[in-house]
Amino acid sequence: MSSSQPFDAAIIGGGVIGCATALNLACGGMRVALFESDGLCRAASGRNAGTLTMLYTRASLIPYAIRGREMWRDAAEWLSRDAGFHHRHGMELAFSEEVTEELAVQHRLRSEAGAPIEMIGGNRAREIEPALSGDIVGAAYSEVDGYAKSYGIGILFHAALKEAGVTVHDGTPVLGVEPGPGGHVVRWAVGQASARLVVMTSNVWIGKMAAWFGVNFPITIRVNQGTISERIRPLFNSILRVPNELSLKQFEDGTVLMGGGRGEHWVEDADKGDAQQDISIVKSKMAGAAECARRVIPALREGRVVRTWTGYEGFTPDNQPLIGPMPGVEGVFVAACIRSGFTIGPFAGRLLADQFLGREPEMPIFSPAFDPARVVGMEPYDREASAQIA
Numbered sequence: 001m002s003s004s005q006p007f008d009a010a011i012i013g014g015g016v017i018g019c020a021t022a023l024n025l026a027c028g029g030m031r032v033a034l035f036e037s038d039g040l041c042r043a044a045s046g047r048n049a050g051t052l053t054m055l056y057t058r059a060s061l062i063p064y065a066i067r068g069r070e071m072w073r074d075a076a077e078w079l080s081r082d083a084g085f086h087h088r089h090g091m092e093l094a095f096s097e098e099v100t101e102e103l104a105v106q107h108r109l110r111s112e113a114g115a116p117i118e119m120i121g122g123n124r125a126r127e128i129e130p131a132l133s134g135d136i137v138g139a140a141y142s143e144v145d146g147y148a149k150s151y152g153i154g155i156l157f158h159a160a161l162k163e164a165g166v167t168v169h170d171g172t173p174v175l176g177v178e179p180g181p182g183g184h185v186v187r188w189a190v191g192q193a194s195a196r197l198v199v200m201t202s203n204v205w206i207g208k209m210a211a212w213f214g215v216n217f218p219i220t221i222r223v224n225q226g227t228i229s230e231r232i233r234p235l236f237n238s239i240l241r242v243p244n245e246l247s248l249k250q251f252e253d254g255t256v257l258m259g260g261g262r263g264e265h266w267v268e269d270a271d272k273g274d275a276q277q278d279i280s281i282v283k284s285k286m287a288g289a290a291e292c293a294r295r296v297i298p299a300l301r302e303g304r305v306v307r308t309w310t311g312y313e314g315f316t317p318d319n320q321p322l323i324g325p326m327p328g329v330e331g332v333f334v335a336a337c338i339r340s341g342f343t344i345g346p347f348a349g350r351l352l353a354d355q356f357l358g359r360e361p362e363m364p365i366f367s368p369a370f371d372p373a374r375v376v377g378m379e380p381y382d383r384e385a386s387a388q389i390a
């Protein structure tokens with residue numbers, strides 16, 4: 001199964017970043033092929049908590065997250081579909097004065113980057129969310145927060161990409177990219193296609209793809225986790241977060257999603273799947289998430305956990321994304337390891353497409369801070385420093 005007509009662009013990796021890039025390029029007039037090993041948005045992009053928050057986005061990415069959140073809100077305009085966006089307030093909670101002060105320092109950086117975050121006391125937090133525990137001393141509060149429904153996003157993208165004329169090769173792991181007529185040849189098990197431009201949007205798999213070109217990206221893979229409860233009576237409306245522990249939201253159907261959980265969980269090889277995960281950590285994070293949720297909202301004792309799942313996030317040595325040219329390889333680009341990548345995804349895709357279409361992007365996307373070449377030769381991300389993940 002080979003395509004004789006060269007494509008203008010081949011996108012490798014059908015998560016939210018790859019789908020949004022492919023869609024915007026096709027809408028800009030390019031002939032685009034999108035390659036995805038599995039189904040669209042079934043890795044991190046379909047397993048994440050869907051939170052569109054400024055409260056745990058890295059300060060350097062806040063301007064991108066603000067615009068990404070707006071794009072999820074306005075998904076009907078660019079995706080021609082409702083992505084299940086809900087506006088909510090957000091609060092990051094502290095159970096001590098010491099943590100309140102730490103939050104104030106961290107959030108000052110985010111505020112300076114444009115996030116509308118203010119510090120409030122425990123009583124004000126309980127006025128906003130009466131079900132909150134009396135033990136909460138202070139909180140960082142943002143009026144601008146919310147979520148979109150990540151678990152159904154691949155189906156929406158699939159339909160929109162087809163409508164835009166993108167050739168979608170799902171269930172198609174790419175095995176290599178080599179120089180060829182018209183630019184590059186993208187090769188998979190039963191076929192190949194030519195493309196002038198190749199964009200690798202493969203997140204935790206980017207290290208493997210860089211190796212095709214003899215480039216070494218030191219990528220560290222963290223297992224993140226989501227846990228969901230049965231339906232419970234409406235208890236709270238805001239998106240809540242306990243620093244370095246979990247995020248908490250209650251959907252309209254009453255289920256409560258707990259994102260994260262105490263403790264770190266890392267794996268070596270994204271291709272080895274769930275089998276390499278430490279099941280004892282998965283269990284303890286699930287139990288810890290439920291316990292922490294009840295500490296935040298005591299009435300959650302009424303509910304039971306029904307399911308937990310995991311997904312992978314890629315960390316670069318400096319925890320900044322890789323966005324820009326593949327070092328030393330003309331016509332091949334990278335957009336991977338973007339923290340808060342679900343929030344930022346639609347906007348990153350638009351900026352990347354503008355860059356490749358020769359239009360002025362609304363914000364710089366090929367910034368020196370994101371340049372993939374900077375990480376070559378660096379030591380991998382320091383796992384002990386994971387408290388700085390936010």
Ligand SMILES: Cc1cc2nc3c(=O)[nH]c(=O)nc-3n(C[C@H](O)[C@H](O)[C@H](O)COP(=O)(O)OP(=O)(O)OC[C@H]3O[C@@H](n4cnc5c(N)ncnc54)[C@H](O)[C@@H]3O)c2cc1C
Pocket residue numbers: 012013014015016017018035036037038039040041042043044045046047048049050051052053172173174175201202203204205223224225226259260310311312313335336337338339340341342343344345
């Ligand atoms: C549990 C969890 C909770 C999270 N919560 C949030 C949140 O609340 N808010 C938020 O903003 N972010 C959140 N994130 C982060 C967010 O999900 C990611 O940053 C984002 O989805 C990354 O998108 P992506 O397109 O870069 O990567 P991915 O979604 O990982 O997509 C990469 C794709 O590349 C494909 N691929 C790999 N190799 C090949 C190959 N050889 N050929 C073809 N395809 C290939 C993979 O199959 C995969 O589908 C969370 C992540 C996890 C795991």
